[in-house]
Amino acid sequence: METTRLGGPGGIEVSALCLGVMYFSTIVDEATSFALLDRFTEAGGTFVDTSDNYPCWIDGYDGSESELLLGRWLAARGARDRTVVATKVGALPDPRRGTEWPANAEGLGERAVRAAVEGSLRRLGTDRIDLYQTHIEDRTVPPAETVGVLADLAEEGTVGLLGVSNHRADRIAEARALAGDRPRYRAVQQRHSYLRPRPDADFGVQRWADGPILDLVRAEDDLTLLAYSPLLSGSYTRPDRPLPEQYRHPGTRQRLSELRRVAAETGATPHQVVLAWLLRSDPPAIPILGVSTMAQLEEALAAADLVLDADQLARLDAAGAPAVQRE
Template sequence: MRYTEIGGRKVSALCLGAMKFGSQTDDATSAALLDRFMEAGGTFVDTADCYQYWVDGFEGHESETFLGRWRRERGITDEVFIATKLGAQPTVPGGGPESWEGLSAGAVATAVERSLRRLGTDRLDLLYTHKEDPATPLEETMAALSRAVDEGSVALLGMSNHRTWRLERARAAARVHGHRVTALQYRYSYLQPRHEVQLESPGFTHVTPELLDYVNAEKAAGRDLVLTVYTPLLHGSYARPERAAELGPAYDHPGTRNRLAALDEVVRQTGATRNQVVLSWLIGGGMVPVIGVSGTGQLDEAVEAADLELTPEQRETLDAAH
């Protein structure tokens, strides 16, 4: 297992997504996957306070609640670094984005208290703002988050699915209070969509060239900023070609075919799977893939990818395809 750092904290370079744990993935399977991830050296787990309110029969707290129970049953303390998110939990049962709690000072304070209780901890390792809240000034949100850090309820701050200009303004607002946003989370994979075309879900916000340039510039200036990326394997599209058609028109362009050809060439050279080469490419590029798995076979494949290091020539083959 390779490792990286977020805000000075050492974490595995592969993050296990817990979105379906405690809901669509039953408790026994969820616990087995977490146990196996830890045995393989995994230490980074991702969740949110709204997972999965959109699935019939669930309210949105199931993932955090399950993780808290698992931690208590296993006696887990600092061995696992858990990132959670706030702002996208509906305020009314059955509600959607139109009723999200948002990022007001009051919503932040309430969400922090709930997540602490569910996860069974006195401090959240990493807290992301899940989605933009245009109705709340960024200064109000960042002041509330900074208070949570000052009070010891939150260790590190992150942002997810924000446009780059709002991200920079928010980070500037946090600096006023003496704090930094040290982690970001967006959608990203080896195959690249056309950014002018809507992805299959409006909830996804994809990494743009501008955002990549911003992250690289911050790192070059010595200001640590880690990019964690969700949907890195595009819902199984690399392993199951029939799923590729479900990606929609955003991926229907010559670059997709060219990149798949380059990917298959590196697969041939390494003897690894498509999924493993994609994950290794992301990790080698300084990103942390957030993987969602439903079985130990998928988890083992991903864990093995964390130990696969591509040669400079293989990375060039992948990078040059457009």
């Protein structure tokens, strides 16, 4: 598998695809989770992504499960030195802050971040997190407080690179400016796929890679875009998975039509074309794969070798200018 540089010049070399382990050991059983991680690394994958709250929103789980599974796999396979581990802070439910999630999320204050990183290190069985990301916005904490504690952790060596997820572009730019010469955000993880939501789309605490985010990443050579939900939970191909309402506008029909045309030309699946487009789009993105079966993983891995020519990329880019009205 090809590699890329996370965080731009001086960053970390990682595989072009990242494996997300959100549901590993829960919806995806432990044996299958281990097999998927084994196959991903066998294919050259080095980059895995989790969070300290996965999957806390499902009854019966507290959010520790994904990190614990990854920690067990890293130990069992002796894989820590060859795996770039990313996790997140800020969205774990804190019972002291109420009973409704995400209103009761742990947040991004200094004490919360310090406590959270210790918990993640323990669950992952490591003394360093390669990419530490703020998970959702916390408007109750001054940005300088979050920036300061994250920079401290990076300078102490507890974490490597810093990243941010589900934040607005202006908030990310503000945080990077506040950091000055200290460690700052060098990765931004947003909902991102070939199909574009309506400009007014609302995903709750999730944020998508809108125009300002894409412009920010294009302008900053030390900022890498990570794309979560790149295949929209199978909505591109599965009749039982209708497109989310936020993607229903006239431009979607045009983009789907061009996507299917390019898939037919290349002999690839629509999912593979989406992933190949993300890898070579402007700005390029690292897709985070959310798979639950070996067949899904094999399909995704093949996308890393799919070459789209300049004409196909141009046609995919031009199809379906963003719409402002609903159907």
